[in-house]
Amino acid sequence: MSKQEAHSLAGRPDVGNAELTVAGAVRHSQGRYLKALKRIALYAAVVVVCVYSFFPIYWMIVSSLRAPDRLFFDTSLLAWPPDFSSYVSLLQLTSYLSSLLNSTLMATGTIIVSMILSAFIAYGATRLRFRGKTILIASMLFAYMFPPLMLAIPMAAVFRSIGLADSLWGLLIAHLAISLPLGVWLLWGFFKSMPFDLEEAAMVDGCSQFGAFFRVVLPLSAPGLITVGIFSFLLSWADYVFALILIMSDQKKTLPVALASMLGAQDLRWGEILAGSSLIALPLFVVFAFCYRYFVAGLSAGAVKG
Template sequence: MATETDPQHAPETGSESESGLLTERYVELGKAIGFHALLWSLVTIVLFPVLWMIVVSVNQIAFDTFVSDPAAWFSDASMSAYDQMVNETRFLTWFTNSAIVSVSATVVSIVVCLLGAYSIGRLHFRGRQTVATFLLITQMFPAILIAIPLFLVFRDIGLFNTLTGLVIAYVAFTLPFAIWMLRGFYENLPTSLEEAAMIDGCTRVGAVFRVIVPLSAPAIATTAIFTWVLAWNEFVFALVLINDPDKKTLPPGMSEWIGQYSLNWDLLMAGALGATLPMLVIFFFLQSYIVKGLSEGAVK
């Protein structure tokens, strides 16, 4: 006996099913196009200053020409600015000084902050929160407010106009930031890690360097990178504490290229590109460590 089929519960036909799948594909395609359009827009905004530096360093053109006539970007390209930067200025000396000071300050800050961040983030002692708050408060003062007292102290103890004194100043400048950055990671690690290591015979210090430090390697790498960037770009301390032209770092050294009545834009942009290139290379090759250090908060 034939039965009647309810129209509301009738099975979907092949055309209706294909239409639904096609609609879903169009929706997914639209989302993908929108996501990539937004992503490339952000990339363009971020990379525009780098492109502007490259174009101006080889061809001094006005901004309106840069926007309206891309064909003129490299029409009269010349590497004279780079030749002048290398052979007629102290750029390489300043670059070397910046590398020595920033790397030294980063290494000292990381070594000190390993135990400092661990003690504040893992150990429970009286005054722990006060110390953490004091470290945070030190980041609220402008650098110029600290630079003058440092200048007076360093002048009296013989550290003025020395790279050693600049390294000490940079350590004082970057250490609170490094401690706070590592402290958040250490607080999320389970305390059972040290307990298991100490049951097996490790001391507290041994548990830190054998268990905690290897697990926090991505966070340490991220902290080191950001600490190095702070030291590499620092201007005020380097300007106040260094007076010898052969001991200056890049930021105050390149500021001498800005005259009162003239400004050599191609030379300045060539120097800015040379100072930016190390950061671009480091972030490009170590981006995986940065992502892991900023996202991980537990044991794998």
């Protein structure tokens, strides 16, 4: 092709538009390729984090389903056929059911009392006007700056002086001391984001302040209340330090303490320990499986600044 023909083709508008179209298609394909690579990298990172987080729990459950004589020699990822001898031995030779009842009572009481008191305290802090209420709410989280051991030892001395030593009531108070401030803080942010016009409309229709709170505010605060209940359950169900220091008798021990007492110096019953740990973790999976949507909604709503 001669130079004159090349100049004539370059000057034609249809040829220039075709080149622009090809360049645009190339950039579009490159953009799609980069987006696909980013998505693949994101999914790979999520898979790595999930495997890293859940594999120890999976290995604990699988190991609890192996025969005791194969526990340290079988490295397969599946325990088939499953062997439930560790679970049978756990229920027959230990007071697991009694400890399960104690943990259930403590978790249930902590959930109910924390949800009720947190709702009233947070509602009063957001609707009533008094000096220093922001400092008061912020100071309720002051206890979380200290290790649980530093709180449990003074509590044990106080409970001994008032007759609550080695008592499940004293343990319930200790669980409330760590769950109630967090519940108030979460619901305080939740109530701040809720407009007061809804309560005013209810009071215009004849409701009292308490009636508006009970009929309007609480139903709309269901995600926040469920979040407080989940946090209270986790703090009470997995507590070890307070139960270890405040409870001395075997018949009042909770699951974490009872399970730790099986770690003897001479006889390490790893099969029963793994079985008991799997049973402790089972309610946590059930709670998150059915309530994780409310949990996320409650956290995001409480994070909104009113």
